[in-house]
Amino acid sequence: MSDKKGFHLLDYLEFLIKRKFLFLLVPSVSLVICYVAIYVLVEEQFEATAVIIPREDEAANLATGVARGLRGLPFGLGAKAPGAEMDMYKTIIYSRTITEDVIRKFDLLKIYDLDTTDIAHMENAIKRLRDEVVTKETKEGAFLVTVRAGTRQRAADMTNYVVQKMNERIIDLKVSRSRENRTFLEHRMQEIANQLKAAEDSLRTFQERSGLLDAKKQLEGILSAHTTLETELAAKRVHEGILKRLYEKESPQVKEVGMQIQEFEKKLSQMRSQSDPGSVLLPLKQLPQMGVEFIRRYRDVEINNVLMQYVVPLYEQAKIEERRDYPILQVIDYAVPPAKKSYPPRILFSLIGSFSVTLLVFLYLLFREKSRNITDPRLLFLFEEAKRWKWKTEKQ
Secondary structure (H helix, E strand, C coil), X not given: CCCCCCCCHHHHHHHHHXXXXXXXXXXXXXXXXXXXXXXXXXXXXXXXXXXXEECCCHHHHHHHHHCCCCCCCCCCCCCCXXXXXXXXXXXXXXXXXXXXXXXXXXXXXXXXXXXXXXXCHHHHHHHHHHHHEEEEECCCCCXXXXXXXXCHHHHHHHHHHHHHHHHHHHHHHHHHHHHHHHHHHHHHHHXXXXXXXXXXXXXXXXXXXXXXXXXXXXXXXXXXXXHHHHHHHHHHHHHHHHHHHHCCCCCHHHHHHHHHHHHHHHHHHHHHHCCCCCCCCCCHHHHHHHHHHHHHHHHHHHHHHHHHHHHHHHHHHHXXXXXXXXXXXXXXXXXXXXXXXXXXXXXXXXXXXXXXXXHHHHHHHHHXXXXXXXXXXXXXXXXHHHHHCCCCCCCC
């Protein structure tokens, strides 16, 4: 080594060259030892993947076609956005119900070597299983479910079982929702039907009692007839005044016009107070009250008609959705036993371990070499004490 204080580049090269066989042996031996240790101690893991896509909801589309004139269907009826569907899949897969079912199905408590007497054994199993289940949504709209397990067959079986339970859960949720919607809409439709029948009976009874069949047309006819009579009466009175100037009051011409005026006045009075039996011309004094009453009863009929037209398509859609028993998901690729392991990467880990061991050996030898050239008494004292693994303390 150089006599100068400290290490220089040539000193490091000299240090390595003198120990070249050691630095060739250490990486080789440590690489083999690390590989064997990883092979023996680290359990192999295999990943199996299933590819699924949501099935198009044909039943919902059929019912939506029936209700296409209505917008903004309530009660969650109709198709959902793709993003919401994918989020629902993830929620179901990682739910406690599904994870516990998978744990019991494949006896994972025994595989994970968990103590069942521990109160938190199920929580630990759920946490580990959730780490071994990975979900991913592709750009093409597919949904990937990947499960990692200790054997090839178990990885494939667990993946397919998770997909099966997720599908069953989705069907159960959607059918239950549709059943609740159908029950609610059925009761509501029956209530509206009863209210509509009562409103129709009330309107018919009022029409039979009052004779007001069509308020708009009858009111127009009544007002037109009343206006015509008043116009003719006014004309007759003008005619009578002219005849009185030309003839005497007792003349036949004046009496004839006077009789006509009396008939017109009688008819107007009758129209204002009462109507003829079987006539569609109703009394004027009763028209405001009867018109308002007719409008109220007719409005009740129309409101219930509109409600019935709105509820019936929703009810039919809920019935169709309730009867769905086909799989919601389309499995493009079922999980199969993988050909290669996914974990651990033995070569990579072995290289990392070998490099770490070699670096530690290099640092140790370098430290020991540098310690020989130390001239400071205090550092020499510390090194000597460290070698004997005995630290002395001065008594004060």
